[in-house]
Amino acid sequence: MTANFAALLSPRSVAVVGASPDLRIFRGRTLKVMLGHRFEGRIYPVSRSHDEVQGLLAYPSVAAIPEPVDLAVLIIPAEYVADELERCGAAGVKAALVLSSGFAETGTPAGNELQARIVAIAKRHGMTLCGPNGEGYINTAASLCPTFSPVVERPTMQLVPPWRTSGHVAVVAQSGGMGFGLFDRGLPREVPFSYVISTGNEAAIETFEIVDHLLDEGKSDVFLLFLESIRNPKSFERAASRALAAGKPIIVAKIGRSDAGARASLRHTGSVAGTYAAYQSAFRRHGVIEANDIDEMVDLAAAFSLHRTRLPAGDRVGIGTASGGGGGWLADICIGAGLTVPLLDASTRALLDQTIPSYGTSQNPVDATAQAIVQAGYSELIRLIAGSPEIDSVIMIVSARIVASFEKEQHALVEVARHSPKPIFLWSYTLPHPDTSALLSRCGYPLFTSMQGCARAIAAMARYRTIRQRLLGGATGDDL
């Protein structure tokens, strides 16, 4: 039987079992978080002790709800979960999201037994089971957030930048903290997330089954995965191959590379981390991109989200800057990341030299000096550098502190981003003002604050294109 992902992730009706008016506890916070977003389906609190919870009529049991329930969210102590799942199954509930902890991750026979029991119950009733020991999920298109994560607690917050029509990023994470942490860090950079799904112990459905479903659904173009283990190698191979064929990169943080990390995974979600070398080779074989930490994941997501259909054709980077020191530093870092920073061709240099004062240089890094930025604008410099046949991508170094510097050339920036066949990236050496960050994303530029993050993202994109071409044969890098 295949899982009912529609009921799990896009339900029309949701029962919140254990809903409470007490906002200090998870059972109260989960309902509050859900009510803070404009979900258009129905939400039914289920409570034994209250007739009304947070302004909604509450039901004594799932069976008492007046319509068929697609999804039941269970936030009750572990020892009550099995019986409640039985009741859900009997009432025809199609999917269950178990947020409760106290199962296989305890490392005890009792915990393992409890987990086996709930899996059996779900199976018997044909219910799709997510968790236990998860933190819930976000479905941004449905404005549905069955989770107690404080990251989506602010009511009326915008879950996805409305201007983005493609390049959506799905997070699937065994760790709720890290999954929602990725969302929290990506949002101010205008990364459009489709989903954040915390899978917890993965007692029934696992990460790559979800990826496979999301590929079918077609609303996600980039995948960020926090993996403690691959539970089912076949499922991994299937999802990874399909994603690669579709040009939808999978970016993975594999936990448990070290003994201490593996020990943590075992007690976190009952995962046996396995040999890291075996994982690495499986990742390489399928073009899966490994990220080193949470920042690098967000950097990769931001880059692929905007430039997935415009991957660099090679490793040659053109760098433009008003800070000569910044240009040299970034060149060193690009080369350290496996990229090259070649001299530009004579005709591009001649064009640049018309704009750059004598104390700057058109070599590459192109030190345009602050004077040329003020006179010609970032957009013109980007356009000129991107025109060089010697390079495959451009990094423009900016100071994104002051939004006014970019507002005045906003239209030119949009035009350059739209017409350049090469991907263009920005690195800001000052901390970006949130308005600048938003403006530049809207103009079509991924904006980085990390030098290494920027360089590694470009290197990963160039590598991904090469791997796709090699694995799939023929030119597939830019025919997405």
Add this chain to the structure above:
Amino acid sequence: MTANFAALLSPRSVAVVGASPDLRIFRGRTLKVMLGHRFEGRIYPVSRSHDEVQGLLAYPSVAAIPEPVDLAVLIIPAEYVADELERCGAAGVKAALVLSSGFAETGTPAGNELQARIVAIAKRHGMTLCGPNGEGYINTAASLCPTFSPVVERPTMQLVPPWRTSGHVAVVAQSGGMGFGLFDRGLPREVPFSYVISTGNEAAIETFEIVDHLLDEGKSDVFLLFLESIRNPKSFERAASRALAAGKPIIVAKIGRSDAGARASLRHTGSVAGTYAAYQSAFRRHGVIEANDIDEMVDLAAAFSLHRTRLPAGDRVGIGTASGGGGGWLADICIGAGLTVPLLDASTRALLDQTIPSYGTSQNPVDATAQAIVQAGYSELIRLIAGSPEIDSVIMIVSARIVASFEKEQHALVEVARHSPKPIFLWSYTLPHPDTSALLSRCGYPLFTSMQGCARAIAAMARYRTIRQRLLGGATGDDL
């Protein structure tokens, strides 16, 4: 003749040569930036065309200023600098800060000649010369900012957190952009800067002469250097040895490691980058710490600034977390950075187990679960983990989004930080709210957002302690 650093960096009277009312140009902006801070000395605009500039009486020449001038700031076209320096010398000006570009960095004989001329003039008059082609400096204690950097443009901004009484960080950078960029990034993390000094072409005084002076002055405890070249190996050795003996770490970004970076340095400040291997060995010999990028420099500055007198005695880290996934991930990253994450001893685990629910674990990473954080608080968990004889430092994983989570245990946090002989670090998986960031710094904890940055800072601190002990002989790690 030794340089007059007091006149250069702590002048009582400053002439701004080329001051203008036009705030769109550097000559206008520099004066405006200076007037935006509470400098207690006198500022004299020098202008040929205005009697008054930005509300101040202007003088037609330096000679017309009614008192001896300590420092002249020159922001006039390169071709006029030599003549102006002659006038400054004749008028008894003690130091000159030349912000103008168009000297050796142009790579032209004319530029080189012009630079040689101004060096000769300064020498003849006994004037200390900083620059040319610099971006000026910040002296936070004097609230003096002779620079056009937008980073200190906001009037009445606080240049240094007033609660910090030690651990001040001096930035000396050939690149103004990068130097002021470090300040911009460190300030929201409450890093107390003493100086940011942009040295430009270093025609006369160079980085390590300045470091040597700052060591004499005693107001700086950590040095962040952006180096394109070491102009004078003797000066480097002297300053680096003195800093090491004093336990004042020097953190360096060496530019020009790659061909492209070296090419950029040559055209940026006329620096010949030299063989990177030779630099590396010189750095290692003197305990100078190399940083990989701008973020890592700020991470190291934040860590050393607070924990310079409490360096980890070894590489064993205890990790506390409410996110099991975050703990595993950070453990992997710590081990990747050369640290270890050993199991805690039985008696510490017994104490922890009294607080942690069954679905958490006291092993290390200590997955305390959100429940234990709510009940016992971060401070109690930190205290317990830090008490283990198996570890030398602690990283507590937090979500620093909501300041209220920390406000309630603020006093306990202060107590733990104050009494722990081991350094404690925080990593936030969500983006910190600025108030939380400030609060936690004030409590005595360096707060990181980068996992790698946190791990690498701890590894660098442990290494620095070891190197000091080896190079200086005997126990010098904690007798600062």
